[in-house]
Amino acid sequence: VDFLRNLFSKTLGISGEKVLDELTLEGVASYIQSGKCKNIICMVGAGISTSAGIPDFRSPDTGLYANLQKYNLPYPEAIFQIDYFKKHPEPFFALARELYPGQFKPTVCHYFIKLLKDKGLLKRCYSQNIDTLERVAGLEGEDLIEAHGTFYTSHCVSFMCRKEYDLDWMKEKIFSDDIPKCDKCSNLVKPDIVFFGENLPKRFFTSMAMDFPRCDLLIIMGTSLQVQPFAALVGSCPRLLINLEKAGGADPLLGIISIGGGMDFDSAKAYRDVAHISTCDDGCLALAELLGWKAELEEMVKREHEKINSKAEEEQTNQSSGAAGKAESGKAESGKAESGMAESGMAESGKAESGKAEVE
Template sequence: MISALTTITDIVDRIRTGQITRIVALTGAGISTAAGIPDFRTPTSGLYDQLAPLKLPYPEAIFHINYFSHTPEPFYAIARARHPRNLLPTISHAFLALLARKNLLSFLFTQNIDGLELDAGVPAEKVLQTHGSWKTQRCHKCKVPYPDDLMQRAIRVGDVPYCLEAGCGGAVKPDVVFFGEALPERFEVEEKRLTGKGVDLMLVMGTSLKVAPCSRLPQSIGEGIPRILINREKVGDLGTREADVCLLGTCDEGVRQLADALGWRDELEGMWADAVERKEETNRRESWDEEGPTLEESIQKLTEKMKEAGRISQGHRRMLEQHLGAKFAHVLPRKSVE
């Protein structure tokens, strides 16, 4: 057990001497910001602030199943700009893959749906995508799977794909977990591992710890087990225990600092370069390397469409009110004056 006021040097020494061999990681949106995906809550630059022109009932509505079920347009307006097939893994993703290569990564909980840790080389059996992924899709109503080629076409042009089953008409949704939907059953199974004796270190990267149930995972770690936070700011209760170490800054800066301390920097940079090259080749093969609209452009385009739709619906409503008013003026009895 590490003593009071643990430092990064203490943890590095324990990794080098084989005292730390089972690392569990939890990652959030901050690990992918360098890939071009804005995080959710950073003021002005976060996704939720950028969605302000759409005048959603609340920012998270774009990812809530109830809102999506009747208004899927905002989600698909930003789908091309945020689709992971456009993106390349960061050096932070490569660091997780390096831990796996060295048999140090016991398990990874990721709140991200981009799959970039898999692109970087983390074995799929060591990853739980707690919020699902973009790799498959189905109708949100009847749950019938939807063809990949039609989904790709819809994302490229920003259209909403609808179910092909006769009489359904439900909007197709990628197999990501929206607000209001249950997490994979596997989550509870893997969470129980944290409360046992199978963890030597927990690594928390790029998350606000504001979304349950992943937010409770760091607290599940035993009191004397070290926890490393790599994040722009302290979150949750990280930094309150004697065995906590906080590396504040971007995730990429933090993993480079850790890799330097471990003497892994060259190996890490090499793994990252290889991962990027593989993903670029995949993108070329699947035609995902074509430049699409930016997130800002996508939001502006939908804002204009929604304004136009609003003018049309208001005009129709006035026309109907006038028509019905004139019609019923002839049939409704006049008020009695008695």
């Protein structure tokens, strides 16, 4: 066993060296503050967006899959299967209208990741989410690997065309109840989210190969770690899981020799994995407090939410003004038409009077 452990440790780059003073949130905070932790990778799933009002996928009563009966699907996952989508796009776009980006605000957890960026500690955020809230919170393209794609751009599904469309174009189509069709070839246009049956973005794989060997701390939040290959991104560094339940357990066979990517929170050999069982927002606030960042994080959330609310109010005012302007314009046109009709009537009356005079 010792021979196999050493062999696989060298082959896989797993040192087995204990870095954390203790396997607790306090131990993680102490490591971050030590100056040895310079490259943090965050892996996030649907659980970081539930407090924004976006359902996760698998919760028994509130999850997305539990509430799709109204779409008459053969099975819940069909709504995200590419072959089904090409034949029956209506359910997906009806769901997209309910969950469309721009209707929700980033959570405390999203802003905690942004704070890691501001502190110069964030190497990258790998997200399973398609809601674009990481971008709204201030992460940019270079900071972010959207492993399951994004609504940010869309493309024609035809391999011969592949014309690209932006977020505003797709939003207009979805909220006008139109099935988005390509202006060039009339095929369906699909947001660039990864459906079952499609490949993950190439950047996911190229970045993974560069990022994880340099990772000093992996923070995993709001994911069940059940979907591959995302779940395989586990690295060989200290790892913190913030989730409502423990996830990503080690393979029992590989666990015998203390290798493999699975999480090990409780065994006698555990040395690098910490599970903090809570909501993602509460976990981020607790870690921020230990780091002395809590007030800064809360102020960031308040400030950014106020900006989003102000922008939404401004857009609503502009829309109302535009609608009022159209209404006034319509009234003016109607008034002109009525005035024209009246003038025409007076002219016709004048002609009639003139005709009577001539007869007389």
